[in-house]
Amino acid sequence: MNEKTHAIFTRPQSFRDVVTHYCPGCTHGTIHRLVAEVLDEFGIRGRTVGVAPVGCGVFIYNYFQTDFLEAPHGRAPALATGLKRVRPDLIVFTYQGDGDLASIGTAEIIHAANRGEKFTTIFVNNAIYGMTGGQMAPTTMPGQITTTSPRGRNVEECGYPIRVAELLSTLRTPAYIERVAVHTPQNIVRAKKAIRKAFQYQIDNKCFSLVEVLSTCPTNWGLTPNESLNWLEETMQPYYPLGVFKTPDAEVQK
Amino acid sequence: MTRILMKGNEAIAEAAIRAGAIYYFAYPITPQNEVGEYMARRLPEVGGVFVQAESEVAVGNMLFGAVASGKRAFTSSSSPGISLMQEAISYMAGARLPVVLINIMRGGPGLGGILPSQADYFQATKGGGHGDYRVLVLAPSTLQEAVDLTMLAFHLADKYCNPTMVLADGMIGQMMEPVEFPENYVEEPLPPKDWATTGCQGRDPNVVNAKGRAPIIIKSLALDPVVLEKNNLVLAEKYKLMKRDEVRFEAYKINPKNRILVVSYGTMARICQTVIDELEQEEISIGLLRPITLFPFPAKEILAEAIKPNIESVLTVEMSMGQMVEDVEWAVKDKRPIEFYGRTGGIVPTPEEVKDYIMKILARETPAAKNWNG
Numbered sequence: 001m002n003e004k005t006h007a008i009f010t011r012p013q014s015f016r017d018v019v020t021h022y023c024p025g026c027t028h029g030t031i032h033r034l035v036a037e038v039l040d041e042f043g044i045r046g047r048t049v050g051v052a053p054v055g056c057g058v059f060i061y062n063y064f065q066t067d068f069l070e071a072p073h074g075r076a077p078a079l080a081t082g083l084k085r086v087r088p089d090l091i092v093f094t095y096q097g098d099g100d101l102a103s104i105g106t107a108e109i110i111h112a113a114n115r116g117e118k119f120t121t122i123f124v125n126n127a128i129y130g131m132t133g134g135q136m137a138p139t140t141m142p143g144q145i146t147t148t149s150p151r152g153r154n155v156e157e158c159g160y161p162i163r164v165a166e167l168l169s170t171l172r173t174p175a176y177i178e179r180v181a182v183h184t185p186q187n188i189v190r191a192k193k194a195i196r197k198a199f200q201y202q203i204d205n206k207c208f209s210l211v212e213v214l215s216t217c218p219t220n221w222g223l224t225p226n227e228s229l230n231w232l233e234e235t236m237q238p239y240y241p242l243g244v245f246k247t248p249d250a251e252v253q254k
Numbered sequence: 255m256t257r258i259l260m261k262g263n264e265a266i267a268e269a270a271i272r273a274g275a276i277y278y279f280a281y282p283i284t285p286q287n288e289v290g291e292y293m294a295r296r297l298p299e300v301g302g303v304f305v306q307a308e309s310e311v312a313v314g315n316m317l318f319g320a321v322a323s324g325k326r327a328f329t330s331s332s333s334p335g336i337s338l339m340q341e342a343i344s345y346m347a348g349a350r351l352p353v354v355l356i357n358i359m360r361g362g363p364g365l366g367g368i369l370p371s372q373a374d375y376f377q378a379t380k381g382g383g384h385g386d387y388r389v390l391v392l393a394p395s396t397l398q399e400a401v402d403l404t405m406l407a408f409h410l411a412d413k414y415c416n417p418t419m420v421l422a423d424g425m426i427g428q429m430m431e432p433v434e435f436p437e438n439y440v441e442e443p444l445p446p447k448d449w450a451t452t453g454c455q456g457r458d459p460n461v462v463n464a465k466g467r468a469p470i471i472i473k474s475l476a477l478d479p480v481v482l483e484k485n486n487l488v489l490a491e492k493y494k495l496m497k498r499d500e501v502r503f504e505a506y507k508i509n510p511k512n513r514i515l516v517v518s519y520g521t522m523a524r525i526c527q528t529v530i531d532e533l534e535q536e537e538i539s540i541g542l543l544r545p546i547t548l549f550p551f552p553a554k555e556i557l558a559e560a561i562k563p564n565i566e567s568v569l570t571v572e573m574s575m576g577q578m579v580e581d582v583e584w585a586v587k588d589k590r591p592i593e594f595y596g597r598t599g600g601i602v603p604t605p606e607e608v609k610d611y612i613m614k615i616l617a618r619e620t621p622a623a624k625n626w627n628g
Contacts, residue, residue, distance in 0.1 A: 046455030051319070052473075061471045067451035069322050070473035072345050075315035078307070082319025083451070085303045086277050086327065090453055108315070111308035 012036035014045045014065050021059055025218035025225025027182045031124060032063055034192045038199050048091040051076040055097040056130040074105020077112035080119040092119040098139040099129045102162050113208045116173045120198045126215040134220030138162045141235055165212045165245045174207045174248035181214035181242055183229040207248040214240055257432040262397050263288035265433045266356055269404035270328055272435050276302025277327035279316040281309055284368045285424040286358035289330040310335040314342025321353045322472050324450030326408050330356035333374050343417050344383030348474030352411035355419045358427035361600035369600025370424035375577035378421045379549040386486045388493050390418040391548040393519045397431035412444045414492055425521040497550040508541035508559060515559050516542045517582050518571040526571055528605045553585035560586045567615055567623060569593040571608055591626035
């Protein structure tokens with residue numbers, strides 16, 4: 001680099017210089033980057049430990065320049081509880097998909113939130129099981145075709161998709177809960193702000209914080225990357241409204 | 255040292271604190287609730303943490319997170335609860351994490367009952383969860399030994415970076431006996447916990463996966479079979495070392511005049527000692543080999559005693575329908591007839607019924623004694 005040029009866009013220090021395994025058009029990479037940027041901005045990379053899920057996000061530990069634990073399916077909030085209770089000085093976050101958090105791990109996330117554990121959860125909702133090949137998730141949309149709902153999700157048999165942000169905000173224990181999306185630049189900026197806030201609450205030792213991020217899965221949705229972004233906005237967003245659902249200050253800011 | 259009269263569950267709880275384990279995660283289950291109640295009272299006094307989890311599934315995984323920090327943490331539970339922890343135990347074995355689990359066994363299968371049992375021997379010693387792994391298993395037969403082995407469990411877990419279980423039964427948990435705690439507890443030096451996830455501050459962020467330098471990842475996932483086999487070989491090597499260095503047992507009244515070698519552990523071994531003492535008065539010589547480590551199992555030691563010329567048969571007595579007896583059979587091979595006596599479901603055999611069975615063996619009235627041509 002000579003003296004006349006300077007970098008205006010670089011890889012966050014918290015992110016490793018590697019190619020991820022994510023499919024083209026998948027928004028996991030965007031969400032990873034937002035988290036890494038926030039760790040950089042707060043200067044907390046060196047005292048952060050992430051907890052990886054089971055699912056597409058499992059390899060997150062290969063992409064971050066932070067310590068990482070890899071949890072059994074759905075149990076990331078339990079690992080985070082154990083670690084954070086023993087080392088409250090660390091910054092601990094879990095990164096979980098919808099099969100991991102909203103199906104097999106519902107008990108762990110509800111009770112961690114209810115105990116008010118002081119860690120942060122990034123909950124990536126793409127309405128499907130990605131890693132295992134596109135099976136129906138608890139967040140799969142009514143009528144959505146997946147490999148295990150070949151005629152579309154039948155709400156008579158499978159119930160309606162679980163709205164995690166809403167569900168968790170019914171708990172009395174103070175928490176910060178917001179739902180965002182990453183399908184447009186404007187939404188990505190908002191998502192970044194939410195993730196910043198979530199980590200800020202943890203740094204202040206204030207409360208449990210969770211950001212639900214609506215995300216895409218072009219491969220298993222059977223759509224192109226661009227179609228996926230539209231599907232997220234047109235199909236998912238009306239059912240999963242964006243916004244702040246709970247803050248530790250009790251007043252919900254819409 | 256002062257002797258204190260304590261209930262088994264409370265003695266185990268205090269022993270863990272004395273070994274520096276001040277992080278405790280658990281879910282209520284009978285017959286070990288006194289451990290959690292004791293910890294809830296005591297841990298805030300010593301700057302520790304008590305978390306009552308939502309389930310034993312969560313307990314196991316909270317322990318994963320806690321011990322990954324390098325600190326000593328543990329849980330206590332009873333049989334059905336330990337079943338629910340098998341997921342996390344397998345993951346921690348795969349990730350090579352030191353964790354201590356106390357199992358105060360009750361009768362099973364299923365919800366079973368709440369009375370003493372030794373029916374979790376298979377689960378404890380053969381792996382319990384999925385995959386090629388072993389748990390180091392210590393089996394106390396007195397409350398003093400429960401104290402000593404609980405403290406030792408933390409040391410061995412750290413030494414081998416492996417899940418370690420204190421396998422006791424409801425009798426040990428519920429009865430009261432005088433115990434002593436060492437005043438100045440000093441352990442053998444242990445390797446540094448440079449594998450712990452403590453944040454990568456001070457480590458070189460550009461060196462990845464160089465032990466102790468780069469971000470540390472604690473995991474059990476290895477999609478490449480060559481890598482996964484290598485991890486399994488590392489584990490296997492560790493288990494070999496345990497078999498070489500950690501076998502513990504007690505020889506009770508073992509001498510050349512013994513006609514029967516009894517193999518029994520925990521509470522059941524104490525009952526067998528009573529029987530052996532009584533038979534000694536009647537000039538019938540019986541020896542007891544009491545495994546203290548159930549994995550590693552004292553197989554060589556059992557064989558060495560079993561093939562003494564006077565030994566007519568090897569009797570295993572358990573509070574189960576016969577679990578450890580399979581290891582005894584494997585140890586003795588076809589060198590001597592293998593006898594078994596057991597009660598299960600929460601019934602503790604009386605000295606009288608064990609004695610009756612021994613008299614039957616000596617009179618060649620048991621199937622194994624009749625079929626033996628040796």
